[in-house]
Amino acid sequence: MSTSTLPASTHRGVGVSPGRAAGPVVWVHDRLPDPLPGPAPADPAAEAARIRPAAEAVSQRLIARAAAADGAAREVLEMTATMATDPSLLGKAEQAVTERGLPAPRAVFEAAGEFAELLAATGGYLAERARDVLDVRDRLVAELTGTEPPGVPALTGPSVLVARDLAPADTADLDPQLVLALVTEEGGPTSHTAILARSLGIPAVVAARGVLAAEAAGARVDGAAGTVELLDRAVEPEAATRDRAEWNGVGATADGHRVKLLANIGSAADARAGIAADAEGSGLFRTEFCFLDAAAEPDVEAQRNAYASVLEPFAGKPVVVRTLDAGADKPLPFLTIGEEPNPALGVRGLRVAFDRPDLLDRQLTAIAAAAAETGAEVSVMAPMVATAAEAAWFAERARAAGIDRVGVMVETPAAALTADALLEAVDFVSIGTNDLAQYTFAADRMIGALATLNDPWQPALLRLIAHLARAGQERDKPVGVCGEAAADPQLAGVLTGLGVTSLSMNPAALPAVGAALAQRTLADWQQAAQSALSATDPTEARRAAGRD
Numbered sequence: 001m002s003t004s005t006l007p008a009s010t011h012r013g014v015g016v017s018p019g020r021a022a023g024p025v026v027w028v029h030d031r032l033p034d035p036l037p038g039p040a041p042a043d044p045a046a047e048a049a050r051i052r053p054a055a056e057a058v059s060q061r062l063i064a065r066a067a068a069a070d071g072a073a074r075e076v077l078e079m080t081a082t083m084a085t086d087p088s089l090l091g092k093a094e095q096a097v098t099e100r101g102l103p104a105p106r107a108v109f110e111a112a113g114e115f116a117e118l119l120a121a122t123g124g125y126l127a128e129r130a131r132d133v134l135d136v137r138d139r140l141v142a143e144l145t146g147t148e149p150p151g152v153p154a155l156t157g158p159s160v161l162v163a164r165d166l167a168p169a170d171t172a173d174l175d176p177q178l179v180l181a182l183v184t185e186e187g188g189p190t191s192h193t194a195i196l197a198r199s200l201g202i203p204a205v206v207a208a209r210g211v212l213a214a215e216a217a218g219a220r221v222d223g224a225a226g227t228v229e230l231l232d233r234a235v236e237p238e239a240a241t242r243d244r245a246e247w248n249g250v251g252a253t254a255d256g257h258r259v260k261l262l263a264n265i266g267s268a269a270d271a272r273a274g275i276a277a278d279a280e281g282s283g284l285f286r287t288e289f290c291f292l293d294a295a296a297e298p299d300v301e302a303q304r305n306a307y308a309s310v311l312e313p314f315a316g317k318p319v320v321v322r323t324l325d326a327g328a329d330k331p332l333p334f335l336t337i338g339e340e341p342n343p344a345l346g347v348r349g350l351r352v353a354f355d356r357p358d359l360l361d362r363q364l365t366a367i368a369a370a371a372a373e374t375g376a377e378v379s380v381m382a383p384m385v386a387t388a389a390e391a392a393w394f395a396e397r398a399r400a401a402g403i404d405r406v407g408v409m410v411e412t413p414a415a416a417l418t419a420d421a422l423l424e425a426v427d428f429v430s431i432g433t434n435d436l437a438q439y440t441f442a443a444d445r446m447i448g449a450l451a452t453l454n455d456p457w458q459p460a461l462l463r464l465i466a467h468l469a470r471a472g473q474e475r476d477k478p479v480g481v482c483g484e485a486a487a488d489p490q491l492a493g494v495l496t497g498l499g500v501t502s503l504s505m506n507p508a509a510l511p512a513v514g515a516a517l518a519q520r521t522l523a524d525w526q527q528a529a530q531s532a533l534s535a536t537d538p539t540e541a542r543r544a545a546g547r548d
Helices: 044-048 051-067 071-084 087-100 104-122 124-128 130-145 168-172 192-200 268-276 300-314 350-355 357-374 388-400 413-417 419-425 433-440 459-475 489-498 507-517 522-533 538-547
Strands: 010-012 014-017 020-027 159-163 179-184 204-206 218-222 227-231 238-241 260-265 282-286 318-322 377-382 406-410 428-431 479-481 502-505
Touching: 014 192, 020 179, 044 087, 044 104, 051 071, 051 087, 051 104, 051 130, 051 168, 071 130, 071 168, 071 192, 071 268, 087 104, 104 130, 130 168, 159 218, 168 192, 179 192, 179 218, 192 204, 192 507, 204 218, 260 268, 260 318, 260 507, 268 300, 268 507, 282 300, 282 502, 300 318, 300 357, 350 357, 350 388, 357 377, 357 388, 377 388, 377 428, 388 406, 388 419, 406 413, 406 419, 413 419, 413 433, 413 459, 419 428, 419 459, 428 459, 433 459, 459 479, 459 489, 459 522, 459 538, 489 502, 489 507, 489 522, 489 538, 502 507, 522 538
Parallel strands: 020 159, 159 179, 179 204, 260 282, 260 502, 282 318, 318 377, 377 406, 406 428, 428 479, 479 502
Antiparallel strands: 010 227, 014 204, 020 218, 020 238, 218 227
16 A cells, blocks of 8 residues: 555545546445345245346346447446346245245345355356346346335436446446546456446546545546545536547557557457457457356357357457366356365366366367368467466467467466466467456455455566566567456556567457557656556556656
8 A cells, every 4th residue: 555645535446447537426325225034925926926027127128228338338238137037046036935935025135145145255257247146136126126226326417426336237338428437435456347437438446445434525536546535515527537549550659669459358249349449359268258158068069159250350360269267266067176165276277177178179179160260360378377387288289279379378476487487388478467466466356455456556466577578578479468457558558668569458448558558659668667667556656657
């Protein structure tokens, strides 16, 4: 935490979307009261029958909102709509009514709560979806009780929203003309709220502890510095100041040093969004998204079709396909790994393939076939690699499947510290800054109280990245970044200054990153990077990089 002095009315959190704004505060209602467990319904069957129509009504409203949105916002709303009608969730709630005599609102409340707890306990991507389940729960309870669901109220003018946390579906279609800035007491830099705020260009600060205990009429927010100044007086709205420079679609510094700007994708819709945003390719194709609803392992042909639909928009462009990043923290029905006391440190990613190499081989065969079919320039990389021996094992199997360019993700300090040996085994590495941060600092990225430790501006994290970049330069092998750090325009420049050769991000972030990168020369970004490396905390690193 920074030791710099702040005014008493100022709270510090983690800046997740840059820009400065000020305006009147609107407090977002936290959540509905817990529904009562009684009295028991006189007709349990009739009471249980209320649940699915309510779920359908909630889903249809979300679908209608999705139709008016696009990009990441549309996908989030569609995903939430699907979650609202999840058969297992609704079936469990109906069972609680008929077998335990609970009223429908309480049955939904308990069933969704159990699902959210399960997701939160698993860690990783699925833990980040626990907030989505709770949002669905509250919407269903509101529908069943005939009350207004919690969330963002109707805004009568430009405002700064302050909340404990924001549901992704509430963030997805916010109007940037009315929402000047977002401030939450919980959340982290990799949450859906953070990602969507960046895509909408709304300055945002998360994990600003103590903001809800304050009383304020106005606020000034700095989404880059991560500060929120709460004011006891009304303040005239000041529209967010953002870099609105145009990007020409070519990732380069002001003096022409090339850095590929790529899109993170997981579906055909993501791929189309990446092309629409002028992505030069994809640095991360998350193949597990093609498996999430599969009750059994898809065969090679089904996988080929799924991958081809995502690769097709990138014909002639480079795409890095990540093999299945699943396991205890991302459970799939056809993977029986068993319970683990600490799933984040368990059998996940490439570790699944050590006991199931046939699973990996079938996936590699399907990827190679999809690449040949679509004309995309496909490379593959493995997730959760800890040693050079693991990297070599994966590279041998990938090349045997007919894939020439092979890499690995660097998500553990062990992999980063042995970069020399790692790069002897593979053709490139890509840094997953989200996991690398949480493993480096032993800080669960889902815990808001630890969000500062997971700030991608942490100097210790930047030093690991610098070490990897130097190893890549010495061997003339690419070192990319595909974590959320790449979506921060200023940090993207610092990463370039450290020697990173490509940056892959949410498609919506590409124009701002491309424009920012082009504003300074490589030498300028190198100086900024050295200043950030010398800092003692994330706040100082941001400030130092901005000065240089």
